[in-house]
Amino acid sequence: MKITNIRLDRLQLRLDPPFAAAWDPRPRERFDATIVRVETDEGLVGIGSGDTMDGFPGHEHLFVGRDPLDMAQHVRTIETINFHAGRFWPLEVALWDLLGQVAGLPVAALLGNAQRRVPVYASCGELKAPAERAESALALREQGFRAMKIRIDRDRIDEGVAAVAATRDAVGDGFEIMVDLNQSWRMAGDVQPALDYATVRHTVERLRDLGVFWVEEPLPYQDVAGLTALRSATGVRIAGGEMLDSVGQILGYLDNDALDVYQMDVVLAVGITRARMLAELAHLKHRAFTPHTWTNGIGVLANLHVAAGVGGGPYFEYPYDPPGWTPERRDFMLAEPLRIDADGCLAVPPVPGLGVRLDEAAVRRWAA
Numbered sequence: 441m442k443i444t445n446i447r448l449d450r451l452q453l454r455l456d457p458p459f460a461a462a463w464d465p466r467p468r469e470r471f472d473a474t475i476v477r478v479e480t481d482e483g484l485v486g487i488g489s490g491d492t493m494d495g496f497p498g499h500e501h502l503f504v505g506r507d508p509l510d511m512a513q514h515v516r517t518i519e520t521i522n523f524h525a526g527r528f529w530p531l532e533v534a535l536w537d538l539l540g541q542v543a544g545l546p547v548a549a550l551l552g553n554a555q556r557r558v559p560v561y562a563s564c565g566e567l568k569a570p571a572e573r574a575e576s577a578l579a580l581r582e583q584g585f586r587a588m589k590i591r592i593d594r595d596r597i598d599e600g601v602a603a604v605a606a607t608r609d610a611v612g613d614g615f616e617i618m619v620d621l622n623q624s625w626r627m628a629g630d631v632q633p634a635l636d637y638a639t640v641r642h643t644v645e646r647l648r649d650l651g652v653f654w655v656e657e658p659l660p661y662q663d664v665a666g667l668t669a670l671r672s673a674t675g676v677r678i679a680g681g682e683m684l685d686s687v688g689q690i691l692g693y694l695d696n697d698a699l700d701v702y703q704m705d706v707v708l709a710v711g712i713t714r715a716r717m718l719a720e721l722a723h724l725k726h727r728a729f730t731p732h733t734w735t736n737g738i739g740v741l742a743n744l745h746v747a748a749g750v751g752g753g754p755y756f757e758y759p760y761d762p763p764g765w766t767p768e769r770r771d772f773m774l775a776e777p778l779r780i781d782a783d784g785c786l787a788v789p790p791v792p793g794l795g796v797r798l799d800e801a802a803v804r805r806w807a808a
């Protein structure tokens with residue numbers, strides 16, 4: 441089999457003003473998605489998405505004419521392009537989708553089939569007042585979720601801790617709450633300093649008293665010693681690494697035992713092939729791996745196959761914060777949005793490949 445073409449469809453979902461304001465405090469008028477299709481001479485097409493692929497055009501010749509199943513070669517080639525230009529893992533995701541189709545198996549099966557479905561947490565992006573956040577948690581529990589993640593703004597720590605406290609009061613025990621401090625994740629142009637170690641430690645201790653399951657990105661990526669110290673000082677699980685794209689840096693984290701939960705996103709950070717290896721290494725050290733998924737439905741699917749394949753968990757990120765962020769918005773390019781089952785789990789589609797079914801009318805409608 442030969443790759444005949446790599447097609448990129450650039451989409452922009454235009455957002456209405458209330459949604460744009462709810463999603464992010466900064467004005468945001470569109471949600472960008474790029475769909476990658478790897479076309480072959482045998483008519484099979486692999487699909488990937490999750491990052492914009494900006495800067496990729498001009499590199500197609502490194503793949504066209506080659507066998508799409510030569511995965512090791514393609515991964516190394518993508519790494520050499522990323523070295524100069526960007527994060528082109530959605531192309532590798534499309535190649536894995538093809539590989540699954542050729543094998544007649546879900547990608548998760550090719551990665552080990554540790555689980556058929558994964559319990560999820562509702563990942564909330566919006567900053568809500570305590571009473572409103574508590575009310576949203578009750579609604580989530582009603583819908584079957586067993587866990588949720590609350591974002592705390594580094595400039596509004598007290599308000600964020602109050603939202604977590606109100607949520608805990610509302611849901612009691614038996615419902616897990618994660619907290620994201622986003623100290624590594626930056627919007628372009630955000631050069632405000634991160635919180636210092638003493639402030640972070642105090643905050644994590646306050647969250648520990650509220651029974652928080654993990655605290656995510658409490659410190660910037662470069663503060664490996666701080667992360668290690670924070671783990672032993674507080675006894676709270678520390679998660680992070682969603683955008684860590686250097687395998688060397690991640691190996692350094694593992695050597696220094698910097699995290700309890702590794703979260704490298706396969707579409708944004710490391711790809712499927714490397715994620716599998718890094719997840720296995722984390723598991724060999726008795727540490728957890730559960731990937732970040734804050735992209736679109738195809739990105740969520742790619743990460744789901746990896747989490748299910750390697751045994752990621754204990755909870756998988758399901759971006760969901762209605763009314764602003766819903767499955768319909770997140771998965772607008774899919775024929776059917778990804779939904780949880782009654783037990784709060786997301787199941788791997790039992791079909792060959794990733795199980796992406798595009799809504800071609802939506803792809804045309806939202807073409808950039």
Ligand SMILES: [Mg+2]
Nearest residue numbers: 620656657682
């Ligand atoms: Mg995060």
